Amino acid sequence: xxxxxxxxxxxxxxxxxxxxxxxxxxxxxxxxxxxxxxxxxxxxxxxxxxxxxxxxxxxxxxxxxxxxxxxxxxxxxxxxxxxxxxxxxxxxxxxxxxxxxxxxxxxxxxxxxxxxxxxxxxxxxxxxxxxxxxxxxxxxxxxxxxxxxxxxxxxxxxxxxxxxxxxxxxxxxxxxxxxxxxxxxxxxxxxxxxxxxxxxxxxxxxxxxxxxxxxxxxxxxxxxxxxxxxxxxxxxxxxxxxxxxxxxxxxxxxxxxxxxxxxxxxxxxxxxxxxxxxxxxxxxxxxxxxxxxxxxxxxxxxxxxxxxxxxxxxxxxxxxxxxxxxxxxxxxxxxxxxxxxxxxxxxxxxxxxxxxxxxxxxxxxxxxxxxxxxxxxxxxxxxxxxxxxxxxxxxxxxxxxxxxxxxxxxxxxxxxxxxxxxxxxxxxxxxx
Ligand SMILES: *[C@@H]1O[C@H](CO)[C@@H](O)[C@H](O)[C@H]1NC(C)=O
Numbered sequence: 001x002x003x004x005x006x007x008x009x010x011x012x013x014x015x016x017x018x019x020x021x022x023x024x025x026x027x028x029x030x031x032x033x034x035x036x037x038x039x040x041x042x043x044x045x046x047x048x049x050x051x052x053x054x055x056x057x058x059x060x061x062x063x064x065x066x067x068x069x070x071x072x073x074x075x076x077x078x079x080x081x082x083x084x085x086x087x088x089x090x091x092x093x094x095x096x097x098x099x100x101x102x103x104x105x106x107x108x109x110x111x112x113x114x115x116x117x118x119x120x121x122x123x124x125x126x127x128x129x130x131x132x133x134x135x136x137x138x139x140x141x142x143x144x145x146x147x148x149x150x151x152x153x154x155x156x157x158x159x160x161x162x163x164x165x166x167x168x169x170x171x172x173x174x175x176x177x178x179x180x181x182x183x184x185x186x187x188x189x190x191x192x193x194x195x196x197x198x199x200x201x202x203x204x205x206x207x208x209x210x211x212x213x214x215x216x217x218x219x220x221x222x223x224x225x226x227x228x229x230x231x232x233x234x235x236x237x238x239x240x241x242x243x244x245x246x247x248x249x250x251x252x253x254x255x256x257x258x259x260x261x262x263x264x265x266x267x268x269x270x271x272x273x274x275x276x277x278x279x280x281x282x283x284x285x286x287x288x289x290x291x292x293x294x295x296x297x298x299x300x301x302x303x304x305x306x307x308x309x310x311x312x313x314x315x316x317x318x319x320x321x322x323x324x325x326x327x328x329x330x331x332x333x334x335x336x337x338x339x340x341x342x343x344x345x346x347x348x349x350x351x352x353x354x355x356x357x358x359x360x361x362x363x364x365x366x367x368x369x370x371x372x373x374x375x376x377x378x379x380x381x382x383x384x385x386x387x388x389x390x391x392x393x394x395x396x397x398x399x400x401x402x403x404x405x406x407x408x409x410x411x412x413x414x415x416x417x418x419x420x421x422x423x424x425x426x427x428x429x430x431x432x
Contacts (some may be wrong), residue, residue: 043140045140045141045144045188046137046140046291048128048217048291049214049215050216051216051217051218051220052218053219053221053222054221055223056223056224058096058125059226060096061384061385061386061389062223062386063386065094065386066094067385068095068096068098068383068385069088069090069096069097069381069382069384070100070228070351070367070369070382071084071099071100071369071380071381072353072360072370072379072380073100073102073103073129073353073369074099074102074104074107074373075102075103075112075374076103076104076108076111076113076114076115076374077107077115078108078110078115080373080379080426080427081115081118081379084423087423087425088381097124097125098125098126098219098228099119100229100230100351100352100353100370101129101295101353102129102132102230103116103119104132104200105132105134105196105200106131106374107374109200109203116200116204120210127215127216127219127228127229127230128212128215128216128295129230129353129354130231131197132212133295135197135204136201137197137201138191138197138198138201139204139209139212141191141201142202145183151183154181154183158177162174170195171193173194174193174194175193178193217229217230217291217294217295218282220278222274222278222279224384225347225348226351227278227282227348227349227350227351228351228352230294230295230352230353230354231294231295231296231298231308231352231354232294232297232316232319232350232366233285233288233315233319233350234287234293234306234315234318235247235249235285235322235323236249236250236318236322237285237286237287238304238318239304242325242343247284247285248280248281248285249281249322249326249343249345250344250345251344252273252277252344253276255272255273255276270346277346278348281348287306296308296354298314298354299311299314300312300315300318314355314358316352316355316361316368317363319350319363319365319366320364320366322343323347324365325345326344327343327344328344328345329344347365347416348365349365349366349367350365350367351382352366352367352369353368353370355370356372356377359371359372359377360378360380360424362413364414367415369381369382371424372427373427374427376427376428377427378425379424380422380423381422381423381424382415382420382422383420383421388412388420389417389418389420390418392412393405393409
């Protein structure tokens with residue numbers, strides 16, 4: 001006979017087994033992301049935030065009287081930023097403002113501080129850009145140094161000397177200061193002490209730092225079938241054909257435990273399956289799990305590696321090609337070499353920034369919003385609302401025709417199952 005103590009021990013063991021079993025089958029894409037990106041490196045200056053899901057209410061493109069306004073790369077261009085908000089008649093009580101990253105750096109320091117203050121104070125939704133990321137990394141480095149023996153003193157001293165010397169080129173001055181300093185080896189390779197990103201990291205408040213830290217690498221909006229990422233997202237692992245079984249868009253996802261997989265029920269389960277399949281794009285395409293990729297991708301090279309250069313095939317072309325092959329779940333698709341234009345999936349759209357050299361880049365299933373404001377070109381916004389999603393070509397129930405129809409087609413872009421609008425502003429006429 002087992003003793004009471006043995007029974008208690010067994011019960012505890014059984015409880016934990018059940019606990020871990022249930023935890024593993026209810027794992028979300030966020031858990032999986034954490035497991036895949038967990039590394040042993042300390043300190044972790046990058047402090048990445050995993051993909052985040054937005055609800056219909058947080059991305060209200062189907063709500064009467066609401067709008068979603070997505071802004072391209074601002075880079076501290078404070079005057080154009082506010083001029084564009086004015087042009088959009090931005091009203092925080094009915095509009096959701098979202099940015100695609102790189103809100104700071106590259107532009108004027110004071111402008112970056114002003115934009116960051118606005119974003120943090122109003123807790124504006126967005127994703128991290130590669131420049132925001134560099135500022136985060138310098139700030140986490142600064143906090144690490146301040147925690148080391150003598151670190152706070154050294155930093156204080158350095159800033160006092162900097163203030164007194166007021167050099168024209170702080171980066172060059174810093175390099176000289178570091179030549180005989182025992183702190184030099186604490187600076188990661190390639191980082192520029194006292195540069196643009198460092199100065200923002202040093203100047204920002206704790207609340208502003210917390211705001212940047214909370215920005216995820218990717219936002220997913222299942223209700224609108226939208227992803228937002230600064231650099232981009234790949235639809236499939238480029239090392240395999242798009243219709244290879246391991247690609248998430250090439251297989252109907254398995255329903256979670258408890259949901260009956262009845263073909264007749266496909267109509268009812270399709271929204272859930274689409275959500276699962278979209279989430280799988282973020283977790284099962286290995287490149288999308290690499291933070292460097294979602295922050296920096298511009299293209300894919302012939303050897304299937306991701307590049308931030310302009311020499312590869314633009315990733316948005318790959319996205320649009322794969323997505324245009326989506327035929328839905330309800331047909332028996334045989335995935336072979338001969339059916340490469342038929343994938344068991346439904347379309348989803350990526351909204352991104354980062355690719356200033358390509359400018360505003362509107363494709364059927366992707367919208368690139370970086371129109372190079374910091375180079376004196378334009379700042380762009382994508383405007384989404386219920387009217388343009390549901391009935392862009394109707395007025396009071398009647399079809400719009402003739403010249404008015406042509407005008408509406410011209411002033412709108414296809415977006416998802418409906419349409420959207422681009423509103424932009426020149427960045428030349430504003431002094432920063
Ligand atoms: C900012 O917004 C995020 C996401 O909506 C939310 O989780 C967070 O609590 C908010 N932070 C503050 C300080 O209100």
